Amino acid sequence: MRVIADRLPNLRFGKAYEDRQYLPVREVRALVDTPFAWDVTDEGRAKAGRHPKPSEIGNDDGWMRGHVIARRKVATDVVEIVLAADAGALPAWTPGAHAEIELPNSMIRQYSLTGEQTDNGQWTVAVLREADGRGGSRFMHDDLPVGSKIRVRPPRNHFPLSGEGPVLLIAGGIGITPMIPMLAAAEARGRHAELVYLGKSRDGMAYASEAQARGQDRVTVWPAQENGRFDLAARLSTVSSDTTVYCCGPERLIQAVEQACEKFGLTCRAERFVPAQFDDSTNEPFEIELRSTGEVLPVGAGETILSVLGRRGIFVQSTCQQGTCGTCEVGVVEGDILHRDSVLTKEERAADDTIMVCVSRCAGKRLVLKL
Incomplete structure (x- = not known):
């Protein structure tokens, strides 16, 4: 794709969004045809390989162009970034949703939307600098000033605030980002809601003062350096059985909350930032069948369903390829x-009617897919 972009400046879809036609497949929006257009007026620029950045190219299907309108430091190693559309407003979102952002360096990352839900058409994300990450957070900290061009896709929500009963929100570190709007939404609906916010040090805990301002009786901010280890089991043992527990943060915290919830018979919903750990050496080959055509494709022990579909020319949208974003x-x-994602709940896994094709596999001989 890089070579194509070098040779064809301003490569873009050749049909307007409203003129595109799709095959009648519900799960995947497959285009009937894919015409492209590009500029040929600047031949020297194309030969020199100076092509526009992804954010400067016309909108692809589902993408919107936008830019950074504000940024501020909200904790040690955490920066808050506010985004707006270049034209019109960014789509509305619900608490727990995450945004998919394409950066000027072509990286695509997902971040939980945070802050107050307003009708101003803007999005707010808070990004923790990850020194050992893949580079996305470092870029957003160091190379994304106000005015930077980005692209975004409409928000997805695999961590919604559901039900009508009381809720207990447990956040660890940067996991506070979805909890701020979830707490506000629960209160607005008249639901009893409490927040437990855990972190290492107070200066590293984004939005700690904002959270506490919502009420000392309902919000616990717990920096371990000041207070020592928080007793999760003791806290969860006092929760009423009709309470839904929501947890977002490091894997160790989520596992501890899930185990305690299972012990006390509580419903727990979690959002993870890291992929699930599994042993690839146990992989077995299997087959996938496409329901629309009956075609059967083999998936080797060292292959993913996503890669097999792509090789066959069947496009399934995918971003993280680690089972954490839910795009595929x-x-x-x-x-x-054989579920290996970090998105689906226990109930959704038990239903066995949906799969993240970037990591999950067949536990038997064949899967029939809605493709």
Whole structure:
């Protein structure tokens, strides 16, 4: 794709969004045809390989162009960034949703939307600098000033605030980002809501003062350096059985909350930032069948369903390729699934009717996919 972009400046779809036609497949929006257009007026620029950045190219299907309108430091190693559309407003979102952002360096990352839900058409994300990460957070900290051009896709929500009963929100570190709007939404709906916010040090805990301002009786901010280790089991043992526990943060915290919730018979919903750990050496080959055509494709022990579909020319949108973003979700008609994602709940996994094709596999011989 880089070579193509070098040779064809301003490569873009050749049809307007409203003129594109799609095959009648519900789970994947497959285009009937894909015409492209590009500029040929600056031949020297193309030969020199100076092509526009992704954020300068016309909107692809589902992408919107935008820019950074504000940024501020909200904690040690945490920067808050406010985004707006170049034209019109960014789509509305619900608490727990995450935004998919394409940076000027072509990286695509997902971040939980945070802050107050307003009708101003802007999005706010808070980004923790990860020294050992893949570079996205470092870029957003160091190379994304106000005015920077970005692109975004409409928000997705695999961590919604659901039900009507009381809620207990447990956040660890940067996991506070979805909890701020969830707490506000629960209160606005008249639901009893409490927040437990855990961190190492107070200066590293983004939005700690904002959280505490919502009420000392309902919000616990717990920096371990000041207070020592928080007793999760003791806290969860006092929760009423009709309470839903929501947790977002480091894997160790989530596992501790899930185990305690199971012990006390509580419903727990979690959002993870890191991929699930599994042993690839146990992989077995299997087959996938496309329901629309009946075609059967083999998936080797060292392959993913996503890669096999791509090689066959069947496009399934995917971003993280680690099972954390939920972009590559595909429906399953028949077969047992070996779930390896970090998105689906226990109940959704038990239903065995959807799969993240970037990491999950078949637990038997064949899966029939809604493709």
